[in-house]
Amino acid sequence: MEASMLEETVQNPNPYPVVADLQYDDVWHLCLQARDLAWDAAQDIDWAELKRETAELPQEVRAAGAEWWSLRAWMEHGATPYGCERLRQAIYEHLPFEIKQHVANFIMEELRHHEASFRIADVLGGYQPTPKSDYFQMVIPRFHVEKEEREMSFYAGMAVNTLFEQLSGELLTARFKNARYGQIRKACELILRDEARHVQFGRILMRRFFEQLSREEKVMLGEKFAKKLRGSLLNGVYAVVNLPRDERKRSARARALAAEHGLGATHPDEEVAIIVQALAQIRADVAPYDVPIPLIEEIEGPDAPKTTLAAE
Ligand SMILES: [Fe+2]
Numbered sequence: 001m002e003a004s005m006l007e008e009t010v011q012n013p014n015p016y017p018v019v020a021d022l023q024y025d026d027v028w029h030l031c032l033q034a035r036d037l038a039w040d041a042a043q044d045i046d047w048a049e050l051k052r053e054t055a056e057l058p059q060e061v062r063a064a065g066a067e068w069w070s071l072r073a074w075m076e077h078g079a080t081p082y083g084c085e086r087l088r089q090a091i092y093e094h095l096p097f098e099i100k101q102h103v104a105n106f107i108m109e110e111l112r113h114h115e116a117s118f119r120i121a122d123v124l125g126g127y128q129p130t131p132k133s134d135y136f137q138m139v140i141p142r143f144h145v146e147k148e149e150r151e152m153s154f155y156a157g158m159a160v161n162t163l164f165e166q167l168s169g170e171l172l173t174a175r176f177k178n179a180r181y182g183q184i185r186k187a188c189e190l191i192l193r194d195e196a197r198h199v200q201f202g203r204i205l206m207r208r209f210f211e212q213l214s215r216e217e218k219v220m221l222g223e224k225f226a227k228k229l230r231g232s233l234l235n236g237v238y239a240v241v242n243l244p245r246d247e248r249k250r251s252a253r254a255r256a257l258a259a260e261h262g263l264g265a266t267h268p269d270e271e272v273a274i275i276v277q278a279l280a281q282i283r284a285d286v287a288p289y290d291v292p293i294p295l296i297e298e299i300e301g302p303d304a305p306k307t308t309l310a311a312e
């Protein structure tokens with residue numbers, strides 16, 4: 001066994017008390033909803049129908065769709081290591097049962113979003129387990145930087161994460177509207193239903209914990225949010241604005257093509273407008289708690305390009 005693993009074993013020698021008292025009824029309510037609204041990516045989507053209906057699409061379109069849904073799959077998967085760390089933390093810190101249950105549900109749900117996405121990619125033209133572009137190989141792992149997460153308290157960090165869920169929920173709504181194929185629409189709808197619960201969890205955390213944060217912590221939360229948004233999510237994950245020029249061009253074209261054919265994608269220009277609008281909403285949501293979110297220059301500043309394709 002590696003020395004680091006041994007250290008981790010002795011860090012938490014005492015599992016007691018194994019907490020069973022419910023402390024947060026609103027979080028428990030979300031857990032019950034998650035049980036009622038569980039779904040199965042393999043069974044609940046008619047994959048044969050999607051295959052039939054998309055069989056005649058031109059090769060180029062299928063490839064764009066496969067790339068798009070592969071990216072969606074990597075992103076959804078990106079939430080699972082983050083969730084694992086939070087589950088581990090919730091267990092080690094002896095947090096209430098319903099918090100551990102919610103985080104475990106979160107992992108399961110992100111995993112089924114991942115599954116639905118790679119299955120769609122597979123039908124369209126083949127799921128790509130590793131991004132073809134070097135750039136994406138580099139940027140996706142930056143989605144979750146545990147060191148950054150650890151600088152925040154458990155609840156504050158989770159609340160910041162759910163602000164991103166809100167953003168991605170807005171983007172996913174546009175993708176749902178774009179989807180012309182019934183089964184892609186259904187997948188988007190089922191994913192959105194789970195995401196709504198993740199956003200709800202964030203609202204509960206804000207209500208319960210944000211009042212107690214110090215001014216410094218609030219400033220740090222806003223900065224962390226902006227840093228993650230600029231550093232990884234605008235680099236091809238949520239939108240392509242911060243990608244290097246060539247990759248931006250290629251990536252934007254593929255997205256545009258998938259969107260034109262109703263494959264549940266968003267046109268790159270549309271993405272920026274959605275993010276700007278969602279950011280305004282997020283600022284309004286955190287305003288009562290005085291959490292300042294810095295201006296995101298590249299999409300909100302006066303010099304922000306109005307379109308990503310035309311910016312060439
Ligand atoms: Fe998700």
Ligand SMILES: [Fe+2]
Pocket residue numbers: 079110165194195198
């Ligand atoms: Fe989520």
